[in-house]
Amino acid sequence: GAGVSQSPSNKVTEKGKDVELRCDPISGHTALYWYRQSLGQGLEFLIYFQGNSAPDKSGLPSDRFSAERTGGSVSTLTIQRTQQEDSAVYLCASSLAGQGHFHTFGSGTRLTVV
Amino acid sequence: AQSVTQLGSHVSVSEGALVLLRCNYSSSVPPYLFWYVQYPNQGLQLLLKYTTGATLVKGINGFEAEFKKSETSFHLTKPSAHMSDAAEYFCAVSESSGYSTLTFGKGTMLLVSP
DSSP states (O other): OOSOEEEOSEEEEOTTOOEEEEEEOOTTOOEEEEEEEETTTEEEEEEEEETTEEEEOTTOOSTTEEEEEOTTSOEEEEEOSOOGGGOEEEEEEEEOTTOTTSOEEOOOEEEEEO | OOEEEEEOSEEEEETTSOEEEEEEEEOSSOOEEEEEEEOTTOOEEEEEEEOSSOSEEEOGGGOEEEEEGGGTEEEEEESSOOGGGOEEEEEEEESOSSSOOOEEOOOEEEEEEO
16 A cells, blocks of 8 residues: 555543554555554554564563564554553554664554543 | 653744754664654654764755764754644654664654744
């Protein structure tokens, strides 16, 4: 696609429910990143994919968070048993191989846990 | 470890006035430096970047930034503010050209008054 696409753009969920956030990167971009933007914490790195593998998961805040990528394209970030502190904007970015510093960002998914 | 400090969570200027947003970084290796802008309910848009070479970098919308290694700074400037510049601005650093996550500052909200 022309840009990085994220869905849904907004999600309201009840505490304790599971949610899935989707990222469709730019075609041909082999690297994919998830970041979280929350009040008071700024932008935090969550996880990085190169192809379908995730060599760096160091930013995932707890074992309730997981992510996968299939076919070297679409990625899904799953949050299980959501908590209110999970409320944030989740941003996805992608880049070409070897150009990881040139991120192109999607518009994000705003998650609200009530 | 790399880090970014943005001085001032909010900066207010009048339309036509100079814009100066401050960014200082910490990095153990020569850094790549970035400024991103975020408009309400949108993702991050790259304003400009410094990788190597000329230390004065020009970006979109009339913005520029100067890399000063001795001061570990990468301040963003624009000679004359427009109302449309009102947004949140993020400074970011990365440490390699291959795989690299971005480390962001907390952001500075630019307010422009008529």
